[in-house]
Amino acid sequence: MSVNVSNSVVKRSNGSDLCLGEYTGKVLLIINLASRCGFTRQYAGLQKLQDDYGAEGLKVLGFPCNDFGNQEPGTVEKIQEFCSTVYGVNFEIFDKVSALENKSAPYDLLTQSEPFEEIAWNFEKFLIDKKGYVIGRYKSGIEPDDAGLVSDIVSALNT
Structure with missing residues (x-):
């Protein structure tokens, strides 16, 4: 079962609503973040992904x-x-x-994608294709520069 997050409405940092469908045509990498985690160093790699592939979508x-x-x-x-x-x-x-109990959007939908399991920790990553479908899920220990993750991003951008 492939889950589509296009109708998911999330809250921007200023409190306004945003429908993820506004990103149709873009490839999304969604991450649950934490600033006091052993994986916090991944912020730099996530920014590098944005810098390297943002112009491509x-x-x-x-x-x-x-x-x-x-x-x-x-x-x-x-x-x-x-x-x-x-x-x-x-x-x-x-x-x-919230990615666990009383899940907030988009996590209410993301955890309904294969492998149908709860988020295990901070910095879990979900790759969303240009049509809003979940096409990849990467555990916290998968670094942003992981060859498999980068390859999947490039493939999604070229589809």
Whole structure:
């Protein structure tokens, strides 16, 4: 079963709603973020993906999440400041979400995609094709520069 997230409405960091369908025609990489996690260093690699492939249609979308070890306790403003100051992040960071109980969009749909399991930790990544379908899921330990992930992004951009 392939899940489509196009109708998912998410909250931007300023509180306004955004329908992910507005990104139709773009390839999305959706990540649940945490600024106090052992994987926090991945911010730099995620920004590099945005820099390297953004002009070709990749959009990295970050969703701060405090569900795992309380590793994202700050406000969205503090999170954005940290990410831009420490890692030079300029990809979009949305409002905080829940990826476990009472799941926020888009995680209510993302966890319905194969392999049909809950998010295990911070920095889990979902690759979404140009039509809004989930085409890949990558565990936290998969670095943004992983050859398989990059290959899947390039393939999705060329489809």
